[in-house]
Each structure stands twice: as C-alpha cells, then as structure tokens.
Amino acid sequence: MPARIGKYTTRLDRSPSVVSFASVVSKKESEGPLGACFDVVNQDTAFGEKTWEKAESRMQETAVQKALEKGGLSAGDIDYIFAGDLLNQCISSTYGIRATGIPFFGLFGACSTMAEGLALSGLFVEGKLAERAMAATSSHFCSAERQFRFPLEYGGQRTPTSQWTVTGAGAAIVGEKGQPPYLRHVCIGTIEDMGVTDMNNMGAAMAPAAAATFSRFFEDTHTSPENYDLILTGDLGKVGSELLGKLLREKGYNLEGRHNDCGLMIYDLEHQDVGAGGSGCGCSASVLCSAILTRIREGALREVLFAATGALMSPTSVQQGESIPGIAHLVHISSQPEGGC
C-alpha cells in the first residue's frame, strides 16, 4: 500500500525495481567524462535521418529498444510507457514510440520529464496499476537550438550562463521488487516561479523549484542531505547548482560534497565549450540511465536522490513578458529494498 508521508512525498513500500535501463548519445557526449558509460553512441548526430527532429525520434526509439533488449523483454511485456520531450507537441516521443504498440501516456515536463516518468512508473507499480512500466525521454542539440533559440546556420553568440542541450536519450523499465536499484520514495513538484525572465539562464529559473522539492522531501521523510551519498539534479548547470546550494543553505540544508548535476557530469566544462553545462531532457535521462543506475545496481552508490527540473516556458510566453516557472520531481533510488536512511 503506498503511504503518503507528509504533504508531498509518497513512500513506495513495495520497493519497485528498475529492471532495465539504457542510454543513447552522440559524438560530443561520448567525448565527455562519462563517454564509456553509454549503451549506444552514434557519431552521426543525424542518426541516419534527414531532419534533426527525426534524429531525435530515432534516438528515443533506440533507447526504448535497447532497454527492452538489455532486460530480455519485448514491448508486449510493458503495460504502459510514459514519455515526453522538449519539442513542440512532443513529436520525438510520438514518432519514437509509435511502432512499439505500448499503451502510451504522453507527458510534458520539459527537462523534468525523466523524473516525472520514473516517478509515475514507480507509483504505477507500487499501486499495482502495472506490472512493468517504462519511462523515456530525449533531447537533441540541433532540434532544441532551432526551436528555442536560433537556427544553427545563424551562428548566434551564446551567453556565459547559457547551457548546451545534450543530444541523448534514456529509458528505464520499472517492475516488481527484484534486483537493485529500488525506487523508495517519490516527491512530486509544484510549479515555482521566482520571476526569472532570462531564457539564457534556465539554471537560475529552475533552481528554486529544486530547492522547494528537496526541502519538502527532507521535511516529509525526516532526513537530511547527510543521509544520501548523492543528491543529483538534472540540468541546473553551474549557475543553477550554485543557486540551489545557496537556497538550501538558507533553509538549513548543506549539500556540500554530496550534490552533483547531470549537466556538470556529462561534459568537461573546461575543454568542451558548453557554457554553464549540459541541459535538456536527454541530459538527466542519459546520465541516470547509464552511470548512475549502474553504480546503484553495483552498490557503489547506495542512497541517491534524483531530481530533474523543468523550465515550463515557451519562446512565445517569454516574448509575451511572462517569467519562467520551474518544476522539480524527485525520486529516491536505493541499492537496498528497505532500511537505509
């Protein structure tokens, strides 16, 4: 029986397992510090397709297929798939998942999508609504640039706070309690808006949402950062990560030595010219569904809080003078099915 603890957190007493996971990236990501961790690396950023949007769909499809294959499963073994992405009307997910025939819940959570889908998958297994559920998402540097900023051919200058959209995808299958990693808690975010209007500083727009979700989770579970090996955000980058640390210190929580961000892990910020770090749905998805889940499975990481943040804006809303609201969903992932923190 799922237990709601506090206002925002649900304890997953049945400890659903992540039974399989897979990641797909392209050239630049393969040259970063996690290069060796990804399942599929395609040096062709077009993934053999004629448009960037189709390339992104192909990536998401590949991640889904690879996760099924690694788990010895077929599409028919999955009750539901939760997926979404950054593109208008989430077309990478639609066309990427079309051929699977899996009952499909379309999501829009911007860069929080991996956490949203993973949380829903965990909740569905916990609530006995599914035997197995899957979460998938993707992003592509080139499709994101032309949709949210400028066509690549324009060669626009980038500001120092801007981030680099990861060309990557990830997929994770959640099932009944079996092997680690186990999903132990989820904490679903609310829309937070601190009035940031700079489309080139998404980290700052999203950090308040992450701070809100983390502090609610610590409060609901009566735990603190010291109870976790790794407190992982999705794509706050350098600027957003510093702001998150500051906001949580103000609330009495010290993340020092425990926090990392997928956007800081996937690239070498000194040598890869990626501004304040990686971003996009595919950033947290590809890092989680490679290095992180593998390390938890092997016991090298034991208690991990994974919170992906999304900036829930569009170019239209920004042009109309609206501020950029953020959201952060958290999943507590553990190497143990019970006990621990």
Next chain:
Amino acid sequence: MPARIGKYTTRLDRSPSVVSFASVVSKKESEGPLGACFDVVNQDTAFGEKTWEKAESRMQETAVQKALEKGGLSAGDIDYIFAGDLLNQCISSTYGIRATGIPFFGLFGACSTMAEGLALSGLFVEGKLAERAMAATSSHFCSAERQFRFPLEYGGQRTPTSQWTVTGAGAAIVGEKGQPPYLRHVCIGTIEDMGVTDMNNMGAAMAPAAAATFSRFFEDTHTSPENYDLILTGDLGKVGSELLGKLLREKGYNLEGRHNDCGLMIYDLEHQDVGAGGSGCGCSASVLCSAILTRIREGALREVLFAATGALMSPTSVQQGESIPGIAHLVHISSQPEGGC
C-alpha cells in the same frame, strides 16, 4: 485492488467518484446547443488578457477554481493535478495552474488530454496513490489558429473537413467512492497511424485510434455498444465520426443511435459555420465537464464511454512529410458504482 482485464483495460473496483467538475467557454460556445450547461461564460474571448495564450491560461485557471469551489474544496485538498494542452510546451496549463500550489503532472495528449488526465486521476485514486486528483485542460480558437494554421489576420480559407477549435476549458476532481458519476474502467490507447497527412482533416487521422481503443475495450470487457447509453468521442467531428462508425462496423460493432461526438454537440453545425465540427482539448473537456457529467450524476445517462482522441503531430512534423498519428484513451463512467453493463 485494480484489476487488469485483458491486455488494455483496467477495472476500477473501488469506483472512484467524480466529486466535482466545471466548464468555462466563450461567446460562440454559449450560442451553441449546450449554451445553458456551462458554469462560466465569458463573452470576451480575450478573458480580460492581452494575448490569446494568456486568455487560454486564464480560462484553465477559472475552470480549476470553479471545480474546487463547486466541490467545496480548496487547492490544498487535491493531491495531484494532471493537466496539459495544445500549445507549444503546454503553456496554458503551466501558467493556468501555477498559482494553485498543487503537485503537478504535466501531460501532452493533444485533444485526448481530458481523457488522459481523467484516466490517470481514476487510476491514482483506485491505486490509493491519491485521495483526490484533478484533471484539467483547455483550448482557444485564436491561440490554436495562429500556432497550427495561420494568424487570424491572414483570413485563410478553411477546407470543408477542417474543424473549429473550441474556446473552452474543463476540470474534474476524482475522489473516493461517494456520489455518481463513478469511474468504472479505463482503457489506455496506443499510438495508431494510418498514414493520413492532411492537417485539415484531423477527424480522419484520429478515427483509427478511437476504433482501436473501443474495440479493445469491448473485447476486454466482453461488452458491446448495446451495453452503453452513450458512446462519446472527443472531437472527431463529422468526417471522423462517420469513419469511426465504418471502422467499427468492419469489426462487428454497431454504434448507431448510441454514438455522439463532443465536437458535434457543442455547435450547431448548420448555423454556426464551424466546418466539420468543434475540436481542441477544450472541446471534450467543456462538454464532458458540463452536460455529460451532470446527466450521469442525475441518472439521465447511466453507462457512458468517454474516449477523447488526440492527433500527436506538430506543424514541423507535417512539413517534414510525416503522417499524423492518433491516440485515444477511454474512461467508462457510470451512474452506478457497480453492476450495470
């Protein structure tokens, strides 16, 4: 305990109730056959806002607030809200729900969003993941036209198969079994693609998805159209409804005299110049959350199948030569908590 029956359908044995619901529309919808059924009618299609997108957000916010108010509830009584819309990055939902502080799952299901959110709300209550969950969505003729077709000022000609996006919003709150309407089954759709590429004939693109979901549901539940008073689709319009009838007849199911479509109910097709009928997320949302749920509550309708369909495309995917995939999610809503069909 939720019972999966067949491959696609879940029986909701706890029979969650729709505890409150509300609808908001504008001038044109108030002049249609259901004009008297809506909770809020604003003759100003701008809803007091400076842009069409902000008007749509305001509508969705109003629907959420009205549903809370009618149910004697406050935002703090709702565990989760599921919402999405048609606009790029679903900004009507983000900005419409921002102020509520309710934990938020962003959806993208195009015009299937009301059914997707209602199904998720029902499943969450059934699986004891929520005491109360809410579904909301909206669409606006003017924001949809300029995003998917042409700016209004262009005065583009409309083809006979094209539909008219409803300016409307709806919200429904699902809770523990109490009063009718009761949610009895859900059947989640898969992405269906019959190769339709005409952006001005969405009904035809979506009808195969509706046919797939209905026939799976009938098969899973061992029922047939005769077991239901009303088989209601979201926005297939005239062309799509005819096609649905044809596709289901081929599978041995006769909808005659039982099928209706929210897009055919909301406008007077003879006198309101709306082409093949209404469409948009707000079409099924405003019709369901007014006339339909009221009639089920009063017992005038007893067994209703509500299936909203979505066309999961974007102008970009169509320009790139992709066909238009559809999806349909079904919720069986009844005036009785058990028995019946």
